[in-house]
Amino acid sequence: MRLHRLELSAFGPYPRREVVDFDALGADGLFLLHGDTGAGKTTLLDAVAFALFGRVPGARETLKAGELRCRLADADTPTAVALELTVQGHRLRVARSPEYERPKKRGGGTTRQPAKASLTWVAMPEGGAPPEGLTRVDEVGRTVQRLLGMSADQFFQVVLLPQGEFARFLRSETTQREQVLERLFGTERFLDVERWFEERRRERGRELRDQQRDALELAARVAQAAGEERPEEPDTTWLDTLLERVREEAARTVAAAGAARADQEAAEAELLERRELAERVRRVRQATAELAALAERQDEVAAWQVEHDAARRAVPAVAARRALDRAEEAVDQARQEVERATAHARSLGWGDDGDLRGAAARSREQAGELAGAVAEAERQRADERRLVELADRALQGRQQVEQLAKLAGDLPALVEEARAGLDRARAAAALLPGLDARRAELTAALRDARAVPKARERAELAATRASEAVDAHQRARERLLDLRQRRLDGMAAELARGLAPGEPCPVCGSAEHPEPARATEGGVTDADERRAQSAEQEAQAARERAQRAQHEAEAEVAALVERLAGRTADALAAELSAVDSEWAEASALAETAARWEGELRDLDQASRRAHAQQVEAERAVSAAEAQHRELTELVRQRAERLERARGEHVDVAARRDHLLALANTLDALLAARSALDAAGQRVTEQAQALDEAVAAAGFPDVAAALAAARPEGVLADLAERVRAVRDREAAARDVLAQPELAGVAPDLVVDVESAREAAELARRRCEEAVSAAAAAEGRGRAVAGLAERLRAAWADLGPAQTEYAELAALTDVVNGRGQNHRKISLRSYVLAARLEEVAVAATTRLQRMSQGRYSFVHSDVAGPRGTRGGLGLDVLDDYSGQVRPARTLSGGESFLASLSLALGLADVVAAETGGAVLDTLFVDEGFGTLDAGALDLVMDTLDELRAGGRVVGLVSHVEELRQRIPVRLRVRKARTGSTLELRTG
Structure with a gap:
């Protein structure tokens, strides 16, 4: 991988567009990036990392995307980074913009500028046609990582060589060193194996404890069902004895229940026979008494019947009299209505002329003519x-x-x-x-x-x-x-x-020492x-x-x-x-x-x-x-x-x-006069009908007929009395005529109570016996079922205990405990192998930079107080022949060791990932701790790195490096933001 060109704007402390030409900087294979503290030297490395992976390394990784934007930049200047590089023959241009808030173009406030990314192929291996560019953030990230062959953490460690981190790595304890190596070599899968074994052991342990608890609970339930206490260590002998005792008890209670049931049936048959005889005697005695009481009331019943018949014949006469009364009341009401209507008509101006209908029609006609005038008055x-x-x-x-x-x-x-x-x-x-x-x-x-x-x-x-x-x-x-x-x-x-x-001389090998040298004073x-x-x-x-x-x-x-x-x-x-x-x-x-x-x-x-x-x-x-x-x-x-x-x-x-x-009113007067004439006619007709009804009923006059009349309620009551007496007499005679009561004397005495007490005693004894038998049988079935389940649980428990013991022992070995005498976990063992490779690779450079004095020594010895081993890293001092802890090195020696370790780790990680060849490296700070001689040795090592065509960039503010390195990129700091200046010579 070789970097060609970096462009950034409004990024970090750089408010304007800045360009870094790595081809010009790397023409000599070595260049210096220097400037004041806080000017933005490391920000250029952050820009390279952000362009490739969309994040920045080290402690700055926690920065939010919006915090990468330069606060001194103009609102119209976008925050963007573009990197042109060659990796595996592909020449690429990767551009990214983080998410940040920018002022709205219209109105006040801000709006969110979303994150963007693009990947463009500038050239392909062997002149092939470049594919289409990518614009999705996730696709760009996956493609860059695939071409580089390493993750972001690995890239930050093997390309940007942060000296401070390696100095801490050199002096750190096993736990911190383990975290760094895990991040670089991706050994999470071995940690997953350790966790898998731990989880399996916990799971199998829970299952075994559940099985043991279930077996004890089953034994307790067996003992509870049998009605006794569970022993501390239940076994098959205890279970067999318990089952036999439960079966014997069930057979004994079943036999006792059968005898009690036969006694109950005999007692209940005797009780039923006596109850039936007592019931027949009661019915005969009750019917005989009823007939005697009814015979004493014959005269009273006959009087009720005569009164009822006379009242029935007087009903038509009473109805005719009521009709006559209503007709007379109607005549009085009609006469009063005629008088009221006449007075009202006169009060309204009627002249008492005979033509009532004509006068009413004339008034209604005049009122109709005024209907329209009324509506007009409302308007x-x-x-x-x-x-x-x-x-x-x-x-x-x-x-x-x-x-x-x-x-x-x-x-x-x-x-x-x-x-x-x-x-x-x-x-x-x-x-x-x-x-x-x-x-x-x-x-x-x-x-x-x-x-x-x-x-x-x-x-x-x-x-x-x-x-x-x-x-x-x-x-x-x-x-x-x-x-x-x-x-x-x-x-x-x-x-x-x-x-x-007699002992050989370590110099000449002779066993004789004729003239050994003697120490002088002040040696x-x-x-x-x-x-x-x-x-x-x-x-x-x-x-x-x-x-x-x-x-x-x-x-x-x-x-x-x-x-x-x-x-x-x-x-x-x-x-x-x-x-x-x-x-x-x-x-x-x-x-x-x-x-x-x-x-x-x-x-x-x-x-x-x-x-x-x-x-x-x-x-x-x-x-x-x-x-x-x-x-x-x-x-x-x-x-x-x-x-x-x-x-x-x-x-x-x-x-x-x-x-x-x-x-x-005139209409009402006319109607009242007509009603009065009709009411008088009805009075005459009803008087004649009353006389005819009295004669037909056989009464001498109206008064006699009205005297014999009774209300409907009284009539119904008289009829009900007569019918009730006749029904009681017939019911009593029907009872005495029944065949099963023949020959039963009403004064016969039957003893039912003694038979009932004997039957109740037999029933209670039978219920107790049957309940005891059912309980014994249920207890036997429950104990038998639980016993089968308990035997099955004991049969499954043995293999489970054996399997758990084997799994627990293997888990301890994988996690560095138990039979693992080195006390090294599987993950630490893998990391120790990687650390040993790093120590070998780093020793080659450390010996050269320390003139053969120091070498790295990997140790797998466990630490104090049970600390796991496998990740120890010490230094062999050839001057004294002793192995020293790395933390005893001086400041300059620590820098040499850290740089060697960083370069060695970069070589191992690059080989491990199978990624692209690293043609561009950056070494960030740490040179200020070196004296002139040590600085010469470091520069010789860096010259070897660039001898194979690599470009090495040093990030430092050490003044002496400016004299040694002719190609320099200076970062100038100002209140308006930082700027870049390329110098040669």
């Missing part, structure tokens, strides 16, 4: 009310027209005033962005101007401390070299101290050299820290002076005060814009509304006045006609009501 009253309403409406309309005309005359002056105020507010608002930017710039510049003196003091102090640290390191190094030389000079004596008679020991070496390393580390602090302090002063451009603090303060006053005045004036805009809208709406209302009011006044004139003439003409029609009455309706009332 007259409604039109009079309408005249009043029209007059009021016309008056109100004229007043409204005058008010609206006055309002229309006042509006133009108010509109002109509001427009002038709005123009002033908008002009002030237009000045605010420029004033805001100027205030921010002057505030920052004033802060920088006031910080210059202290920054210069810090730079001078840092320079003094750096000089002192260099001197101290030189002294420590000279002492180490002196001690090392003195130890070499006395090495013969040191070796001689270890000689023993140097191995401990002395180690102490001096430790002191030299501490001095070197202090020197590096002091030089870094000096460089940072000097860079801070240079940046402050460059940003001030010769301006003093007093001049900046005066200029800032003037701008603040101007900004406050403009801000106060700009805040009135919304108020003036609202007043203009209100005035415009009021003007349109007033004009429309004035036109409508004038139209309504004209219409009301015209209607009032027309209606006035119509009312006058109608009033003359109605005056003639009402005559001597209040109005036409009153005259018409009078005529109709007179006609109705």
Whole structure:
């Protein structure tokens, strides 16, 4: 994979479009990316990662998509990144834009700009035709990852080589190292295997515990069903004994129940026979007593029958008398109605002439002629009310027209005033962005101007401390070299101290030692050299820290002076005060814009509304006045006609009501006279019918017939009494005539109670015996069924226990426990193999950069307090021959080890993924910890990387690298945003 060109706009600290030509930068195979801290060096690497994968590496991965946009960019500048690269012979152009909020083109507020991505083929291997481009975000991501052959995490680790992460990886514990390796080598599937075994063991354990619990519960249910306590360890012997005892008890209770049932049947038969005899005696005794009581009431029953027959014969005479009474009442009512109708007709002006029908017809005819005049009178009253309403409406309309005309005359002056105020507010608002930017710039510049003196003091102090640290390191190094030389000079004596008679010499191999060297006074020991070496390393580390602090302090002063451009603090303060006053005045004036805009809208709406209302009011006044004139003439003409029609009455309706009332009264008088004549005729007819009914019933006169009459209720009661007596007598004789009562004496005594008590006792004994038998049989069936289930549960439990024991042992081995003596899990074992490959690959470069002193050593020894092993990584020091923890390395040595580890890991991951050849690499920071000699060794290693055609980009602010690397890309930082500058030579 080789990068050609990177384009970015409004991305990170870059507000405008910037272009990085990697072909020009990589012409020499090595280039430097440098600039001030925070200028945006690492952002260029983020842009490469974002173009390929749509995300950024490291701690910045948590940034939201909208936070990638430059806050200093213009609203019209889109946030976008485009990368042109060659991978596996495909030359591609990948472009991406993150999701962010941008100002709306119309109106206020913001709108969401969606994320976009595109992939275009510029050229294909062997000149083939390029396929169509891709525009879907997910398709672009899948295609880029397929061509690169590695995930985003792997790419970030093997192409962007973050030194800080590898330094932490070098010193980290097993858990942190395991997380990094898992992310790079994708060993999640082995973790899934470990989890699968753990889950299977938990599942099988739960199943086994459930089986054991079910078996114990079944044993408890068997014991409960048999009515005894369950033993602590139930077995088949206990179960067989229990079943036999339950069967014997069931057979005994069944036999006892059969005997009790036979005794109950005999007792119940005896009781039934005595109850039937007692019932026959009761029926005979009751019928005999009933006949004796009825014989004593024969005279009373005969009198009831005579009274009933006479009342029945008097019914027609009573009905005729009632009809006569009703006819006489009708005559009286008809006479009263004639008198009332006559008086009412006279009160209405009737002259008591004989022609009633003619007078009623004449009154009704006159009333009909007045029907139209009544309706016209109603319209007259409604039109009079309408005249009043029209007059009021016309008056109100004229007043409204005058008010609206006055309002229309006042509006133009108010509109002109509001427009002038709005123009002033908008002009002030237009000045605010420029004033805001100027205030921010002057505030920052004033802060920088006031910080210059202290920054210069810090730079001078840092320079003094750096000089002192260099001197101290030189002294420590000279002492180490002196001690090392003195130890070499006395090495013969040191070796001689270890000689023993008969043992071979480690130098010459001879077992004889005729003249062993003797130590001189003040000789140097191995401990002395180690102490001096430790002191030299501490001095070197202090020197590096002091030089870094000096460089940072000097860079801070240079940046402050460059940003001030010769301006003093007093001049900046005066200029800032003037701008603040101007900004406050403009801000106060700009805040009135919304108020003036609202007043203009209100005035415009009021003007349109007033004009429309004035036109409508004038139209309504004209219409009301015209209607009032027309209606006035119509009312006058109608009033003359109605005056003639009402005559001597209040109005036409009153005259018409009078005529109709007179006609109705005459009709009623005529009907009353006819009803009186008919009622007299009916009285004569009913008197004759009454005499005929009395004679036909056999009574001497009407009084006798009415005396014999009885109400219907009394008649029904007499008939019911006679019938009840006759029915009781017949029922009693029917009972005594029944065959089963022949020969039964009414005074016979039957003993039923003793038989009932004997039957009840036999029934209770039978129920108890049958219940005991049923319970015993049910208990036997329940115990037998549960026993079968218990035997089946015991049969299934043995294989399950064996299977669980095997699975638990295997799970412990896979997870680094139990019989796994190394205490390494399956996942750690795989990661340990990968780490061992990384250690081998990294050792080649580390030995070269450390001049053969250091090598990586992989360890699978378990850590303290049961920590799992397999991922240990130490360093072999060839000077001492001892294996050291990586955290004991000095700052410069740690950088060499981290760089070696990063390059070795990149080689292993690239080989593991089978991805594209990595022709472009970036090394991010860490060079500031190296001395001149170590820096030479690192540069030699990087030269080897580019010897095969690779392009290596170094990201650093170390000054010495600017002298060594001619091709440089500088990132300049300013308040308006960062920019790029390409330098060569």
